[in-house]
Structures are given as structure tokens and as C-alpha cells.
Amino acid sequence: MASKYDLKFLIRALVASQAYQRTSAVSSDAQPDRKLFARMPLRGLSPEQLFDSLAVATECSETAPVEPSELLIGASQSPRAQFLAKFPNQNQPTDYQMSILQALYLMNNSFIARQTSVRKNQTLATLAEQRTSNANKLESLYLVVLSRKPSPEESARFVAFLDAGEAKSALADVFWILLNSPEFILNH
Numbered sequence: 634m635a636s637k638y639d640l641k642f643l644i645r646a647l648v649a650s651q652a653y654q655r656t657s658a659v660s661s662d663a664q665p666d667r668k669l670f671a672r673m674p675l676r677g678l679s680p681e682q683l684f685d686s687l688a689v690a691t692e693c694s695e696t697a698p699v700e701p702s703e704l705l706i707g708a709s710q711s712p713r714a715q716f717l718a719k720f721p722n723q724n725q726p727t728d729y730q731m732s733i734l735q736a737l738y739l740m741n742n743s744f745i746a747r748q749t750s751v752r753k754n755q756t757l758a759t760l761a762e763q764r765t766s767n768a769n770k771l772e773s774l775y776l777v778v779l780s781r782k783p784s785p786e787e788s789a790r791f792v793a794f795l796d797a798g799e800a801k802s803a804l805a806d807v808f809w810i811l812l813n814s815p816e817f818i819l820n821h
Contacts, residue, residue, distance in 0.1 A: 680720030
């Protein structure tokens with residue numbers, strides 16, 4: 634009431650709270666029980682959230698909401714409608730669980746393959762053409778996809794991979810790996 638029902642103030646207060654900022658990592662033996670709210674439980678992104686996250690990370694401009702007519706059999710479907718058709722709604726919208734078939738679809742579908750190619754993705758094309766170290770290119774990819782810098786172990790492993798392979802295709806492979814990583818798919 635003191636903030637005169639300012640929603641921005643309420644959201645800022647919630648996001649700044651300790652409870653909201655809990656990590657999903659177990660930091661003590663007393664935290665295994667999820668009912669105690671001692672840590673944030675890992676949750677899968679909903680299909681809509683996952684597609685929207687993929688669209689932002691891959692610079693996809695075809696992100697319009699699904700029209701009811703697109704759900705009809707035989708209608709030409711947008712990439713979003715095709716993606717959401719593989720991920721039907723579940724009974725528990727807050728704890729979405731991805732099936733093995735859905736995970737395989739995510740790894741092997743043409744949308745991800747197209748969006749992670751150097752020819753289609755402007756970020757990848759720019760990084761591939763930059764005259765900078767592979768470590769800097771990797772750091773930029775991590776910031777684009779996971780919004781963090783790579784750990785020293787991740788950096789060492791991926792830089793060795795980038796150094797060993799053809800620059801453009803290796804960079805696209807790392808981009809694909811990051812998009813299919815649990816850190817990208819899970820809300821934690």
C-alpha cells in the first residue's frame with residue numbers, strides 16, 4: 634500500500650528477495666527436501682518458453698503466436714506451430730517434463746539446424762569473421778545463449794575443440810551444444 638500499488642515496485646521487491654534468488658545447487662545436507670523451500674527446484678521450461686528462448690538466442694524472426702487455423706491438419710505451419718505440436722500440454726504446467734522423443738526432436742529438428750548455421754545466424758557469422766581468439770568467440774557465445782561466461786574447465790574444453798576443427802563449423806557446433814544443454818532447457 635505504501636508504494637501506491639506500484640507493480641514495478643512489487644516485482645522489484647520480489648526479485649530482490651532471498652527466496653527468489655535461491656540457487657538449485659545443494660549447498661548443505663539439510664536441503665534435499667523440496668518441501669522446505671531451502672533451494673530452487675529444477676524445472677523444465679514450458680514448450681512456449683523453450684521456443685521463445687530458442688528464438689531469441691538464434692535470432693529467429695518467425696515467433697508469432699500460434700493461430701488456431703495452424704493447428705488444422707494440412708495447414709502450412711510456422712516454425713513455432715511445428716515446434717509446439719511436438720510438445721503437447723501436460724497436466725502440470727509448472728513442472729514440465731520433457732520426454733525422450735521430445736529431447737531427440739530438439740536435438741535433431743531442422744529448425745535448430747537451420748538457426749545454428751553460420752549462413753542463417755548473424756551472430757555466428759559475425760563471430761566467425763572476427764579476428765579474435767577462440768576464447769573470446771566462445772565467451773561471446775556463452776553470453777548470447779546462457780547469459781554467463783564459461784567456467785575455466787568449459788573454456789579449456791571448447792577452445793581445444795574450436796582449435797582442432799574448421800573454425801565456422803566448430804563454432805556452429807558449440808552453439809548447437811549450448812542450445813541443447815540442460816542449462817538452457819531447464820529453469821534453475
